[in-house]
Amino acid sequence: MRIIAFYSPKGGVGKTAAAVNTAYLASRDNLRTLLWDLDPQGASSFYLAGAEPVKGRKLSKLLEGKSPIARFIHEDVYPNLDFIPAHSSFRNFDIKLEQEHGGSALKDLLAPLSEDTSLVILDCPPTLSRLTEQVLDVADMVYVPVVPTWLSLNSWDQLKQFVKDKKLGVKKLRPFFSMVDRRKNLHRDVLARDAEKLGLPALAAVPYASAVERMGEEGQPLEVLAPGSLAAGEFRKLWSGIKTDLWSR
Ligand SMILES: Nc1ncnc2c1ncn2[C@@H]1O[C@H](COP(=O)(O)OP(=O)(O)OP(=O)(O)O)[C@@H](O)[C@H]1O
Ligand SMILES: [Mg+2]
Incomplete structure (x- = not known):
């Protein structure tokens, strides 16, 4: 079993879109895939299940060991x-993780799978929380959407530094561009010099697209929804x- 995460400390940069599209592409490659929405806002449910978002269950039973993760x-x-859909109780994931399991809770929860x-x-x-630290620790690879702007490049550098400081394995961080608008000079410039700006090449460049x-x-x-779109092609490249x-x- 491999574990990957989509993460950025920046909000609204395309983590969930990439997580859902990657999960779908993996399942179509005949890999038994599990997508776990750890965000209490629960956006993944909307991308996957449309008008009738799947309901999540309260986390306490899982963390207390009363219900197995399979449920x-x-x-x-x-x-x-x-x-695994999100649930509003995921807001307390951090505190619970500390209380119930100490340092390796997420790893223990995933093991039976x-x-x-x-x-x-x-x-x-x-967010950059205890939960995130555990995610960064347990994941084999972490995929980071970077919008080609200075602010986003800055948070990419900060994330690398954080992972280095915490000794979580900076080599597992892999950037890809997200919400790219090639009409903007800055976007084109950053894209052309990706390895220089990011420290390693970006895996894909997902355009800003209404699809x-x-x-x-x-x-x-x-x-x-739109397999012929440029964006779908970039998500396939990412996968x-x-x-x-x-x-x-
Ligand atoms: N490539 C794209 N082109 C156009 N819109 C996009 C693109 N990627 C994401 N969006 C839109 O931007 C919003 C945020 O995307 P998404 O939920 O994937 O980001 P996120 O990083 O997971 O956000 P959050 O930090 O809130 O979890 C959504 O409304 C989504 O539809
Ligand atoms: Mg999200």
Whole structure:
């Protein structure tokens, strides 16, 4: 079982869109995939289940060991794609993690899944908390959407420094560009010099596209909604890079 996360300390940069699209593409590659929406706002549910978002369950029973993680999983939202929806109680995840398990809670929670699941995808809230630290620790790779602006490049540098300081493994951080607008000089400039600006090449450059916005309204991954779009092509490129990271190196 491999574990990946989509994370950025910046809000609204395309983490959830990428997590959902990657989860769908992985499931279509015949990988038993589990997407876990760790954000109490629960955006993943809307991208996956449209008008009738799947309801999450309160977290305390899971953390207290009263319910196994399997009971929180909605199986086969799409074939091969399982889903743990968010719940507003995820707001307290941090405090609970400390109280119930100490340092390795998330790892312990995920362990029972390893027999049936090939890929776990964690969709993270835009916070830098104890939960995030555990996510950064437990994940094999962490994919970071970066909008090609100075502020976003700055938070990418800050994230690298944080991961270095905490010794969580800076090599597991992998950037990709998100919400790219090629009409803007700055975006084009940053894209052309990605390795210089980011310290390593970006895996993909997802354009700012109305098709991606529509994912929330229609409740479908982009590969279902608009497979011919440029953005869908970039999400496929991202997934191809992730596969290489996880299985071919
Ligand atoms: N490539 C894109 N083009 C256009 N709109 C996008 C794109 N990616 C994301 N969006 C839109 O931007 C908003 C934020 O996207 P998303 O929820 O994926 O970001 P996020 O980083 O997960 O946000 P949060 O930090 O709140 O969890 C959504 O309304 C989404 O539809
Ligand atoms: Mg999100």
